[in-house]
Amino acid sequence: MRILVVEDDRKVASFIRKGLTEEGYAADVASDGETGLAMGLDRLHDVIVLDVMLPRKPGFQVVRELRQAKVTTPVLLLTARDAVEDKVQGLDAGADDYLTKPFAFAELLARIRALLRRGTAARAPVLQIADLTLDPAVRTVTRGGEAISLTNREFALLEYLMRNTGRVLTRTMIAEHVWDYSFDSGTNVIDVYVNYLRKKIDAGRERKLIHTVRGVGYVLKAD
16 A cells, blocks of 8 residues: 655654555655655645645645645545644545544554545455465455465555456565655665565466566466
């Protein structure tokens, strides 16, 4: 899952991004409203965490313009203002949830998970290819009825592959969707994680699902 954090306070943005990354999410950061709006319009993210008080364009206006552009990505507003009228204004603008600063990261994470569950419920809740099944709502993976334990990053990688079954994904595409914009594409970490997945998904099985397209990237397919 990919999260967009729009926050002008560098310390707060760094704190949120670090925490999300440790939980296995890809986290992108924008430091002003205009940049956040542009990134949100790309529709690459599963949730947007949006500060209200932003330079160049306030958060209320950002979420309003996203909704006017038919972007349905769930938005969680962050603000130091806890007045009821501010919350009402944000929710009326199109936000899905509201969290007042200062906040505990555990609560932020729980709210993000709740928004993600709503989003996955709106999409196909269970992904399947051959005898491999992934349920994004409850974060479970099985193959041939056997439960497979994955780390957060392995789960994110497998989910991206399964959402693009039959499509060749380049290392750059994988880096941008499973890691983040600042990912160093010069490292071999993507190949390492694909090998981790192969050991858990394909090892010891006659039918292999994860395939290498030499010089290009990887594809998940049943044949």
